[in-house]
Amino acid sequence: MLETSARLLRLLSLLQAHREWSGADLAERLGVTPRTVRRDVDRLRELGYPVNASPGTGGGYQLGPGAQLPPLLLDDDEAVAVAVGLRTAAGQGIDGIGETSVRALAKLEQVLPSRLRHRVSALNAFTVPMLRGPVASAVDPAVLTELANLCRDAELLRFEYRDRPHSRTTPGGGTSIGAPTRRTVEPHRLVCSERRWYLVAWDLDRDDWRTFRVDRITPRPPHGPRFAPRTPPAEDLAAYVSRGVSTRAYASHAVIRLRVPLEEAAERVSPTAGTLEPDGPDSCILHTGAASLDVLVIHVMMFGFEFDVLEPAELTEAVRTARDRLARSLARAGESMPRTPDGADRTPGPRSGSGAAR
Known part of the structure; x- marks a missing residue:
């Protein structure tokens, strides 16, 4: 059996890696009893970690936004600096760290207190980056983190998708754009290439794997239910x-x-x-x-x-x-x-x- 401190860290890691866990699943992963899991969850709450619990057979434990930043991690200024850096990396598609930035940001935003989330949003809303090279269509970091969470939790994604412009020209001289289509997919992975983000997913209507540009995706929740992940293409x-x-x-x-x-x-x-x-x-x-x-x-x-x-x-x-x-x-x-x-x-x-x- 794991020592208490190591077990608490393992429990916290499991809660960050998945949206919701049942008590039985956590007990099996940690090699302890459900009663020990309940005690460990209480200890995490005492340390300031926001763990929510729902009763019943369909209930479980979930890490949510808390009233205060958990100790021994980051102070307020450090947390804001890290979140802004991760959002910038995610939104601009920095080579080699883009997908990692989205995963880290998804974990961090789960525990950022409300006051800090507002500071991060304000900094991003009123900051204009000056970048070298061509800038691709902007991707909302909130959409990226939403897609990353759905990939992680294996939940169906419902969204509207804007296809590429058609080759025919409009009376004004531009290219015509088709009406957005409604799609329901099983999201698998996000892929970052240069300054563009792509979602690899199984399209339920086409019964095949498809690749979608994230800047053309508009999520239309509610999402779900969960699905069994398929073998990737x-x-x-x-x-x-x-x-x-x-x-x-x-x-x-x-x-x-x-x-x-x-x-x-x-x-x-x-x-x-x-x-x-x-x-x-x-x-x-x-x-x-x-x-x-x-x-x-x-x-x-x-x-x-x-x-x-x-x-x-x-x-x-x-x-x-x-x-x-x-x-x-x-x-x-x-x-x-x-x-x-x-x-x-x-x-x-x-x-x-x-x-x-x-």
Whole structure:
């Protein structure tokens, strides 16, 4: 049996990791009797931890917001500083710590007293960040923590979802946006990539796994009930989401060999632009997509690497078309075309043969 102090810490960790526990479940996890669990809960309350209890067969223990910050953790100023830092990291998608920030924030906000939650909200509401690089659509940290809690507790999520803008233009010259759709899903994980957040979930209406952009989600509670978690669609969910947003989401797909080591390619090819696989020490394979083959040519050229087209064969023809168009443009500008080592003019002529584009 665990010593009392270690058992209290273990009990507190369990209460933070799950929304609600029955007394029997806690007793089994801790290796004690339900009566000991009740005594330990009373000790946590004496220390200032807000543990709520509901009676009956469907009742249990739940960690809720308290009247005072529990001792031996953080004072008021430290708690506010940590909460603001976590909200900033969660809302801006800082590389490598975004998902961890959401989980930590979800735990912290459970025990922040009301006065501190108001201070944190005010600081976030009246602070304007100055960031380098493009800023993606804003994601409400409250939505992130709500989704994280539902993933943690395996509860159904009900929400409205705004799909991507349609390709047709409106009379005012912009793109039209479809009406929000109502969705009910089993949320599995949040994935952060650069400055965007995605939710991987099982869509009950589509009977399949789907990836949703969090900035397009508007939760519509009540949520629930709980569900039995399914086997995820892939072991590496980051790669799964990357393939979805960079390739599967587009009409045209391509497989390209980049003539540089994978590490060098990864410095320019972001997870939302394509997925990379090793292909020996001096090359790698890029899987990517775009709205059309012509756009794919530009997309791949902008990486600035030598490349071979592996799939589809039609993309090689699109590369030739782009090459000829550029050659004609240079010719009209009065520039001489480059010559081969034997002095022959490389001005495009009749095409023959096929093969990988370089």
